[in-house]
Amino acid sequence: MNSILPALLFLVPFVAALLCVFVGRLSRGLVWWWTILTMAITAGLAVLGGIAVHSEGPIRVHMGGWAPPLGIEWALDFWGVLGVCMVAVVSLFTLAGTRESVRLELPGREISFYTCALLLVSGLMGMVLTADLFNLFVHMEITALSAYALVAAGGRGSARVAFNYLIMGSVGATLYLLGVGFLYSATGSLNMVDVGLRLAAGDQTLVMFGLSLIAVGLGVKMGLFPLHGWMPGAYSRTSTSSAALMTPIVTKVAAFVLIRILIHVFGLNVLPGVGTMLVILCWAGAAAMIFGGLLALVQSDFRRLLVYSSISQVGLVAIGVGLGNFDGVAGGLLHLVNDALMKGVLFLAAGLALVRFGVARVDDLGRLRGRAPWTAAAIAIAGLSLVGVPPLCGFFGKWYVLAGALDGRRWGLASAIVAGSVITAIYVFRFLEQLFFRAPSSQEERFEGPGLLVVACLALALGVIFFGLGSGHMVEWFIAPQLGLE
Amino acid sequence: MIEMTHNFYVLAAVFVPFAASLLILLSPKRWAEVWSWVAAILTLICVAMLPGTVLGGGAQPGWHLLSLVPGLALELRVDALGLTFGCLAAGLWVITTLYSGGYARADHMQNRPRYFASFAAAIGTAMGVAFSGNLLTFLLFYELLTVVTWPLVAHKETPEAIAGGRRYLVYTLLGGLALTVAVVWTWVLTGQLDFQPGGFLQGQPVVTSMVLFGLFMFGGGVKAAIMPAHAWLPAAMVAPTPVSALLHAVAVVKAGVFCCLRVLGFVFGPESLSHFSGTNIVLVFCATTIVAGSILALRQDHLKSRLAYSTVVHLSYIVLGAALMTPLATTGAILHMVNHGLTKITLFFCAGAIYGTTHLDRISQMRGLGRRMPWTFGMFAVASLSLTGIPGLCGFVSKLYLARGAIEAEAYVYLAVMIGASVLTAAYLLPVVWTGFFGKPEPGGEADKKGEASLAMVLPLIITAFLTLVFGMFPGAIGSQLALAREVAQQVFGGMP
Incomplete structure (x- = not known):
């Protein structure tokens, strides 16, 4: 069973997506149950995989029995556990929570929504699991195509932003593919480990060109400043259900892949030129943190604010990876998962605010006051985690990245992290203040709901707390073993 | 010899208030006060069990909770310094709970569950600050303290209260961020964060030490x-009076002072501080604050603002003592942390009793009010005299130690500052008493009406005023606070003061 886990993690949601149409034919009401069942199984498998990897080490699968470097290899390694658990658990809760909002926002289109959602999840799983550069491209496309459809399914204006997303996303994917082509011509291989071994012998110009193209391509996909142009529109104009599903995980997985390629293929600092790339990555991350934060500060739309916040947090991840030392990379990986959890909570809550209360603007959030106390509590937890209040998980991401910057004596980057934290605190407390103090204390009835949405929101908020408290173990069990390269 | 039960008391002292906070939010409104009472008394009992163990034997009961960062745990550990702060917070919580109930009824307070829940959580974080065994745990509770006290500052939800809350957040979050950077940096440099008497940050280059010291002291300061980071405190006085009393005279500001004490004695230590002039800079800042704050206090007509500036002055007094880095001055600083807490809470209780009963908050309006509220103004007089440093009251004991410490350090300028500040303390506090008892009341004003504040408000302030007397007469009496303070000095400097 363990030996085929990596394949199952992809196949379960993929096959379920294909069968979704038939299930929908039987009864439209059944689709949600089908999706949740699938996601629950996937999440269960991901957790099982985590236990197996923790006790026995990485699980490798050779597709069709062809050994690498010829065949395609899939691997559930230590970092992979973090990746698949993040994707499976967060999307389980966001899909469970958005049941009512899908019904309200996309009436009659439930079947297509859940099919696309499951396809998206399977694509993301594949991106995390594959150890083959070209296979990665295939999964990136599966993800992207379902993502375009999910964005386009929103309300007014979503078709335009989806088209924008499609153009930018395709450019990103193409650049990535081109980069892989360069690497292939330099090394003659596509397997990540194998490419890594052959790099030194290959033509360095080709290798560096390939690396740059891959980095820019994935930079577009992960919304790294200044390549983030598609993100605010796509994620704030689409339906709240699509936004809640996609924003937390899609860009995070792209960032995850970038980290994996930089470290597993290029092995940090081994080749001259990678260092320059890392410096650029650092400063792009610093710019993302600061400008993303500043842009979040001036938004009046709550979801747009959250999207810019996501851009800013991905900046922190980029800084961590660009630092290239143990603490930096560990912090980057940790913060990916952190932000997925936090944004899961916040986008679910933003969806609830819009669907239930008609509140889209930050300044109107006070209307939830006293009427949705549980949701408000979840928002507060996720918000404080964003600010970096210990022991919530956001704090530890910052802790490691900051430690990495100070350890490497990169004072400029450390200052950028501090500045970014200040900006984050300002925009978070801006909406927390609205939520808890601003509105006239209305005596209106409690009006919380739909129940599932609130429960999902709270579950992810608990995740924010527990992942923070358990982050020491996460680093010890799943991040450090694979950072032995240092 | 540490017994298991003592470790359990430590854990309970920190987590009972948090549990109470959750229970208050989840139960019906009328339970809020009940839970506060239960938790306050339980916490006090737990803390009261500890001095016997910590004193003398050098045993440090504690609890190793979980690993937050590989090699770095969420760790509670009680030493003499932490226990002093813990006793202060837990002891005054019980009294403040009594007072809060009375004030809430007199003031017709809204949103009581949020108020009592935040209050309990704030005490929990203060206990956590007191009992943390390493810098990461300290940072964790220190930051949480900021967050849970924000709803208390902005409690009234008027534009003024929200602005006060904002200013409070801006200052304290910046401080917290500086502290975070300092802690991370210390971790990177030394690979350990456990508090050690005499410090563990030795042998760093002077520039690094200076910057780190600056970050730490900004975080605590x-x-x-x-000054110049004091502006949040007068602004935060828009909070309900019990909040000002406990949190802005005791828990929050004392957490800052406690941070400075920890950093000076247990992170850097006398040995490494003697290699660079960090403490001199702190001394200058503190002395400036004492002088400027006293002058500002003289000019306030709003009673709570005047008390707030008085707090600013006396906090710097404590940090000044700690930064002199002699055994006697450190003992005095720790004593003053407790004694100022007792005294200042009495003064705030009086201010709240006056406001709750008559809705007057300006000193100039209080002419003759002392005849209507003799207990309140009488206790105000006792506390004022204590803070001035009249022998027989607790303020004298700590000021005596501080003065002896200044002589020991041969810092006569700072001795002069301390004495001058005492005179100024009398100059800004005693006129309030004078106005109350001997001012000519306006005819038909509040002073002509009858009725002292309600018993729930008068009783706490009588208790705290009585305690200032007890600690003034017998400094070693309750909770052996003098012994605890001396033990800290002995730990840090090695040798009896």
């Missing part, structure tokens, strides 16, 4: 309201 913001909450300790050392």
Whole structure:
């Protein structure tokens, strides 16, 4: 069973997506149950995989029995556990929570929504699991195509932003593919480990060109400043259900892949030129943190604010990876998962605010006051985690990245992290203040709901707390073993 | 010899208030006060069990909770310094709970569950600050303290209260961020964060030490309201009076002072501080704050603002003592942390009793009010005299130690500052008493009406005023606070003061 886990993690949601149409034919009401069942199984498998990897080490699968470097290899390694658990658990809760909002926002289109959602999840799983550069491209496309459809399914204006997303996303994917082509011509291989071994012998110009193209391509996909142009529109104009599903995980997985390629293929600092790339990555991350934060500060739309916040947090991840030392990379990986959890909570809550209360603007959030106390509590937890209040998980991401910057004596980057934290605190407390103090204390009835949405929101908020408290173990069990390269 | 039960008391002292906070939010409104009472008394009992163990034997009961960062745990550990702060917070919580109930009824307070829940959580974080065994745990509770006290500052939800809350957040979060950077940096440099008497940050280059020291002291100094980072404290006085009393005279600001004490004695230590002039800079800042704050206090007509500036002055007094880095001055600083807490809470209780009963908050309006509220103004007089440093009251004991410490350090300028500040303390506090008892009341004003504040408000302030007397007469009496303070000095400097 363990030996085929990596394949199952992809196949379960993929096959379920294909069968979704038939299930929908039987009864439209059944689709949600089908999706949740699938996601629950996937999440269960991901957790099982985590236990197996923790006790026995990485699980490798050779597709069709062809050994690498010829065949395609899939691997559930230590970092992979973090990746698949993040994707499976967060999307389980966001899909469970958005049941009512899908019904309200996309009436009659439930079947297509859940099919696309499951396809998206399977694509993301594949991106995390594959150890083959070209296979990665295939999964990136599966993800992207379902993502375009999910964005386009929103309300007014979503078709335009989806088209924008499609153009930018395709450019990103193409650049990535081109980069892989360069690497292939330099090394003659596509397997990540194998490419890594052959790099030194290959033509360095080709290798560096390939690396740059891959980095820019994935930079577009992960919304790294200044390549983030598609993100605010796509994620704030689409339906709240699509936004809640996609924003937390899609860009995070792209960032995850970038980290994996930089470290597993290029092995940090081994080749001259990678260092320059890392410096650029650092400063792009610093710019993302600061400008993303500043842009979040001036938004009046709550979801747009959250999207810019996501851009800013991905900046922190980029800084961590660009630092290239143990603490930096560990912090980057940790913060990916952190932000997925936090944004899961916040986008679910933003969806609830819009669907239930008609509140889209930050300044109107006070209307939830006293009427949705549980949701408000979840928002507060996720918000404080964003600010970096210990022991919530956001704090530890910052802790490691900051430690990495100070350890490497990169004072400029450390200052950028501090500045970014200040900006984050300002925009978070801006909406927390609205939520808890601003509105006239209305005596209106409690009006919380739909129940599932609130429960999902709270579950992810608990995740924010527990992942923070358990982050020491996460680093010890799943991040450090694979950072032995240092 | 540490017994298991003592470790359990430590854990309970920190987590009972948090549990109470959750229970208050989840139960019906009328339970809020009940839970506060239960938790306050339980916490006090737990803390009261500890001095016997900590004193003398050098045993440090504690609890190793979980690993937050590989090699770095969420760790509670009680030593003499932490226990002093813990006793202060837990002891005054019980009295404040009594007072809060009375004030809430007199003031017709809204949103009581949020108020009592935040209050309990704030005490929990203060206990956590007191009992943390390493810098990461300290940072964790220190930051949480900021967050849970924000709803208390902005409690009234008027534009003024929200602005006060904002200013409070800006200052304390910046301080917290500085502290975070300092802690991370210390971790990177030394690979350990456990508090050690005499410090563990030795042998760093002077520039690094200076910057780190600056970050640490900024982190502590913001909450300790050392100028120029003091502006949040007068602004935060828009909060309900019990909040000002407990949190802005005791828990929050004392957490800042406590941070400075920890950093000076247990992170850097006398040995490594003697290699660079960090403490001199702190001394200058503190002395400036004492002088400027006293002058500002003289000019306030709003009673709570005047008390707030008085707090600013006396906090710097404590940090000044700690930064002199002699055994006697450190003992005095720790004593003053407790004694100022007792005294200042009495003064705030009086201010709240006056406001709750008559809705007057300006000193100029209080002419003759002392005849209507003799207990309140009488206790105000006792506390004022204590803070001035009249022998027989507790303020004298700590000021005596501080003065002896200044002589020991041969810092006569700072001795002069301390004495001058005492005179100024009398100059800004005693006129309030004078106005109350001997001012000519306006005819038909509040002073002509009858009725002292309600018993729930008068009783706490009588208790705390009585305690200032007890600690003034017998400094070693309750909780052996003098012995605890001396033990800290002995730990840090090695040798009896």
